[in-house]
Amino acid sequence: MNLSVRTTVIVWLCVPLVLAAALLLFDNYRNALHSANSAYDNALYASALAIADRVVLDGEELEVDLPYIALEMLSAASEDHVYYKVVSGDGSLVTGYKDLPSADAEPESLDGDAAFFESRFRNQVVRVAEIERSIQRQSRSIFFDVVVAQTVGERDKLARELTVLYGSRYLLLVIVVIAAAWISASMALKPLKRLQHSLEKRSNHDLTPIEVSAAPEIDVVVAAINRLMERLRESFLDVRALVDDASHQLRTPIASLKTQIEVALAEDNPEKIKESLNTLLDTANRTGRLAEQLLTHTKTSEMPDFENTNLSELLEGVVRGWVIRALESDIDLGLEHTDDKICIACSPTLLEEALNNLLHNAIQYCPAGTSVTVRLYRSSGKVNIEVEDNGPGIAEADRSDALKRFRRINPADTIGCGLGLAIAAEVVELHHGKLSLLDADSSSGLKVLIEIPDADRATE
Ligand SMILES: Nc1ncnc2c1ncn2[C@@H]1O[C@H](COP(=O)(O)OP(=O)(O)OP(=O)(O)O)[C@@H](O)[C@H]1O
Ligand SMILES: [Mg+2]
Incomplete structure (x- = not known):
């Protein structure tokens, strides 16, 4: 398939450009997600600390005086849900949602003493922060874990918004580049149009050099066409010289044939007529040979x-x-x-x-x-x-x-x-x-x- 120069330029420019833009966009999305996670993780961690501060000992039992304000910090400005739980060191629930997932052996990240990971809770994806704390009782430490989880709607929304923002910029860039490529290809092709007009205007016999001054790449083509024209002109002149020579050469035997026929027709003596016919035959043979040779010669011009x-x-x-x-x-x-x-x-x-x-x-x-x-x-x-x-x-x-x-x-x-x-x-x-x-x-x-x-x- 022969694509136009303009299409070829645009295809070769745009395919890599669009691929690069898609890769960058994917990278931007991951970075945006990472940044959103960092911001929201800090808030999760602060909530977990606030809850941990409110864990007290009531006799042998752990108790939590829950600071709702801490959780509101997370949920007030967002549509996300926040869940928490406090689990004592022996694994028993102190307060909160019992089924809330805890950190497995290897959490996704450890920021200070908090473990962060993603999990599922109540059919929703949640980001979880878990910290371990202890309360001193006499010489003994009583350990407990605070787990705070938040659905990831807001984080995803932020990452998506950032991606759409970057995506629209890349799209604008691609459109500008395509338009620039289209315009520059059209400008670069203008001399070709001039060349086309100049060739179309020519008569069949005009084999003089073309005079179109353009970009060096096109000048090279024009020079090649001009060299071809020069060769065509030479071969045209050669063919014309051959035709001139041939008609000149044919004129003599044809004139002589005519004279010999006239002589034969004017003759009554059968002997003389035979003689004239023999001369006629010789001239006809020579003319035949000339015609054959001319025919052969024309074959050598192709x-x-x-x-x-x-x-x-x-x-x-x-x-x-x-x-x-x-x-x-x-x-x-x-x-x-x-x-x-x-x-x-x-x-x-x-x-x-x-x-x-x-x-x-x-x-x-x-x-x-x-x-x-x-x-x-x-x-x-x-x-x-x-x-x-x-x-x-x-x-x-x-x-x-x-x-x-x-x-x-x-x-x-x-x-x-x-x-x-x-x-x-x-x-x-x-x-x-x-x-x-x-x-x-x-x-x-x-x-x-x-x-x-x-x-x-x-x-x-
Ligand atoms: N082998 C040869 N010995 C001697 N003279 C030769 C020989 N070959 C060619 N010539 C000379 O060269 C001339 C040119 O030869 P060329 O074959 O081109 O033309 P031609 O024989 O006269 O005509 P035709 O086109 O019918 O062959 C001839 O006229 C002849 O005088
Ligand atoms: Mg010969």
């Missing part, structure tokens, strides 16, 4: 789909396709490869086109009795293909020209439109490789060397 290909097999297929033509021209065509399985990621169709053009040249321009050898081998992280002949070759000064479109070295050659080497070079470039025209190893002839980087073995 990025092909690469697939893992066994080049040894591909080369065998291509060479096999030229055996009969080579035999007819009395040319010795051979294939040499050291490895039966040289595989690379490439476009097999385009590589076949390139190799067919090189073999077409070798067989077309080499006289009878010569030989053409195709080689395939690996060399320092590259896969190399050679097409070598011992024909007339191309003079070193003409080699870079021969690689250009529609350039023919020997205008006396009737067949050919000057696209074969250009096509081969462009196919090799699409494979990030290099095509070079070299002297053949023998005394004369041409060696076309194709080097394609072998990504899998580049580190070998």
Whole structure:
């Protein structure tokens, strides 16, 4: 799912913020509860002390003259209930609620000599304070416990009120942060809107650089788009030049076809008509070749789909396709490869086109009795293909020209439109490789060397 930039910013900012706020709120609640307990515990303790002060001895019996004022201290200002009891050292009840829980072995907290803990009494949660005191009788001490309990409604209410207070502040903070994030994301996205308008306003032919100055992050994108525009402009100009060249190249054979048809139509002599038709056939063949080459050339202007290909097999297929033509021209065509399985990621169709053009040249321009050898081998992280002949070759000064479109070295050659080497070079470039025209190893002839980087073995 693709979220908008604004939503992404808000989600990534708010989720951690809300989680942190929830944790803080929980911590605040615990602290508030602790503070409330401390405050109310002091009052409980004071009540327990006040009761203990009123415990007296009536003969052997303990008695309590209960100071109601002490308990009122606790209950007057609150809705909480207060319970108490006084238990003598032997466990018998002196006064108060018999079932009121006493401190077990380990009370929750000990503050001075008082034990504090939470318990349940009459189906309510109560906070209990318990102290132990004694009265001297002659040389003997008579011990007793005072237990005072209070329901926790007020404490909980105070803790809740404090939590709500903090919670509302956190909520306000979250809302302010979301609003700030929303506004800042909108501000940051404004240059993108400007870029969008600037692109939408452009005509199809306008490939000049975009001029939108914005934040450095967006400037980087604009620079990348501008580089792409520049490449598009170059390839657009290249395609236009090709179309111009192609229409120019097509005009000549079409004009010549027209003239030859007119000559044939004006002729009565069947022999002469046959002659004209043969010339017509030659021109039609040349035009056909030109159309084929132009079609092949257009394929090299698109990025092909690469697939893992066994080049040894591909080369065998291509060479096999030229055996009969080579035999007819009395040319010795051979294939040499050291490895039966040289595989690379490439476009097999385009590589076949390139190799067919090189073999077409070798067989077309080499006289009878010569030989053409195709080689395939690996060399320092590259896969190399050679097409070598011992024909007339191309003079070193003409080699870079021969690689250009529609350039023919020997205008006396009737067949050919000057696209074969250009096509081969462009196919090799699409494979990030290099095509070079070299002297053949023998005394004369041409060696076309194709080097394609072998990504899998580049580190070998
Ligand atoms: N093996 C070769 N031996 C000698 N000359 C060659 C060889 N290969 C190419 N050339 C020269 O280079 C020129 C350019 O070759 P290229 O294949 O580009 O065009 P072409 O053969 O004239 O036309 P086409 O597009 O029909 O192949 C040729 O006209 C030819 O003169
Ligand atoms: Mg050619």
